Amino acid sequence: MARTYVITGAGSGIGAAAARLLREAGATVVGVDLRGSDVTADLATPAGRREAVAAVLEATGGKIDAVIASAGVSLPSALTVSVNYYGVTEFLTALQPTLAQADAPRAVVVSSMSSLQPNYPPLVEALLDGDEATARQIAEQLAADPQTGNLIYGSSKRAVSRWVRAQSVTQEWAGAGIPLNAVGPGVVTTPMTEELRATPESLAFVDAVVPMPLNYHQPPESIANLCIWLTSVENSHCAGQTIYCDGGADVVLRGEDAWGWADARVGEYFGQLMVGATE
Numbered sequence: 200m201a202r203t204y205v206i207t208g209a210g211s212g213i214g215a216a217a218a219r220l221l222r223e224a225g226a227t228v229v230g231v232d233l234r235g236s237d238v239t240a241d242l243a244t245p246a247g248r249r250e251a252v253a254a255v256l257e258a259t260g261g262k263i264d265a266v267i268a269s270a271g272v273s274l275p276s277a278l279t280v281s282v283n284y285y286g287v288t289e290f291l292t293a294l295q296p297t298l299a300q301a302d303a304p305r306a307v308v309v310s311s312m313s314s315l316q317p318n319y320p321p322l323v324e325a326l327l328d329g330d331e332a333t334a335r336q337i338a339e340q341l342a343a344d345p346q347t348g349n350l351i352y353g354s355s356k357r358a359v360s361r362w363v364r365a366q367s368v369t370q371e372w373a374g375a376g377i378p379l380n381a382v383g384p385g386v387v388t389t390p391m392t393e394e395l396r397a398t399p400e401s402l403a404f405v406d407a408v409v410p411m412p413l414n415y416h417q418p419p420e421s422i423a424n425l426c427i428w429l430t431s432v433e434n435s436h437c438a439g440q441t442i443y444c445d446g447g448a449d450v451v452l453r454g455e456d457a458w459g460w461a462d463a464r465v466g467e468y469f470g471q472l473m474v475g476a477t478e
Contacts, residue, residue: 411446
């Protein structure tokens, strides 16, 4: 039986690519976007999110197998935090009870490799606290200065990746048999990055910030296919991960050490063993 997918941001970019690929494979897809999709809704507002959820439930007849939350913007404004964080977390939370009724429910969020880049911790914490009014106020303050406005996008993506990680192992998600993950693209050739790639100067800046030694800038299908696998029946145990499909940018910027977080615990662990042995 064909699976039913809900895809936000389905009107363009990664969401449109995922919708097309899934439909070609025989899946039923209900897309959500501001325009050019099955459900027209504004995920930037609480009312718009509620309307989107109601319309999706009506369009699917209350049967949803998977959600790909790919809607996002990269403007230096409060709109970015509302769409990129609350437009994901509130939407997924509202659909979770319906999703949990499926035989093989799955959910994936499009984050960004920008989640690894500089951010503004007070904004990240406000987002994770669920305080949209405060988060928007902080974002507006950052946006007032061109030097800090560019922290808004990275902060929204850091927060949503942290939300995925925290929620993935809860009773509502892992306990309900729902793998919840995120993907972190590099520079994707979509309308959202068109201006960044428009001039030699801006392109040089982008390539310095997001170096991609493997195959350079990526088509939206590279992320769409990963999202499709993460929301497939075959993904039974991947949970809470932000998988950086970014042409190697993560490795170039962070280096080869992805395990250093555990090093500090080694001495503590063996210290406890020694104490236990002498007691």
